[in-house]
Amino acid sequence: MRADKEVDRSKMFAVGEFWKDSLEDLEEYLDALGTQFSVFDAPLHYNFKEAGDRGAEYDLRAIWDGTVVQKRPIDAVTLVDNHDTQVGQALESWVSAAFKPLAYAMILLRPSGYPCIFWGDLYGTGTDTTSKGEGDSEGDSNGPERQQPVSQLEDLIRARKLYAYGDLRDYWDHMNCVGWVRTGDEKRPGCAVVISNGDEGFKRMEIGKEHAGEAWTDVLGWSEGEIVIGEDGWAEFRSPAMSVSVWVVKDAHGREEFGKR
Structure with a gap:
């Protein structure tokens, strides 16, 4: 950035890490700053942790309870894991x-919060303890x-980049199967998402x-076949057991890019 160029600091994005599993403590931290500021949503991470550990016993309708993104979405940087929560x-x-x-x-795929992707979730992390070098009986196990x-x-x-646009319609009415629709906008199509943390799930x-x-299909390919939207504008979408499916119109722009690395 040029030194002589004036910076509009009111438009700068800032996030802080105050790692507390307490919405009350995080709100006190944010309020004390005296300006709009974002914070990593630690309570949401711990909800994800609990949901993963409990499997089908966890009620997905409680996933947002006690989180920053539920109470103050403009202040929430949402995450699943990070460098501190990883193994070891x-x-x-x-x-x-x-x-x-x-x-x-x-x-x-939802509009609230600023999502943060952990590098290790995208590329893998830690030490590969299964490989052994020549003459090394123990292999590399120092991590x-x-x-x-x-x-x-x-x-x-x-x-997210191609289809997560427009208004949100929630169908958050079952403990093990939830869904939502993004309606799209004038330039970009929307999507329909179904999540199941139990058996195969269905959501109208x-x-x-x-x-x-x-005709709509799952861009992830985890649900096979097509779903045709009815004359009333409704359809029954599905997700495999303990999985997620992201449904979009069959000929949507960018479909050919899915499944590539």
Whole structure:
């Protein structure tokens, strides 16, 4: 940036890390700053951790309870894991691999908060303790066990960029299967998302009468086949067990990019 160029500091984005699993403490921290400021949503991370640990026993309708993004979305930087919560670190509270795609769908494909992607979730992290060098009987085991990248996280990021636009319609009415619709805008299509932390899930949701007759498919490829939008603008979307599906119109711009690395 040129030294002689005046900076409009009112438009600068700032985030702080005050790692407390307490919405009350985080609100006190934010209020004391005296200006709009964002903070990492630690309570949301711990909700994701609990949800992953408990599996189908966890009520997904409680996932936002006590979080910054629920109470003060403009101040919330949402995350799943970070460098401190990963395996082997001081605040280790790693979200289970099975739940991570669901968690990332929640922070990437909804309008509230500023989502933050952990490098280790995108590329993998830690030490690969399974490999052994020539003449090395122990292998490289001087660090935490390697954690694999989150399955198709790149595609979830791509889905946000291409399809997560417009108004939000929530269908948050079952403890193990929830869904929502992003209605799109004048230039970009929307999407329909279904998440299940139990058995295969189904959710009847409204897309709009203007979409009647369209064929929609899951860009992640985890749900096979097509879903045709009814004349009333509604359709029943599905998700595999302990998974997420992101449905968009079959011929939507950018569909050819999914599944590539």
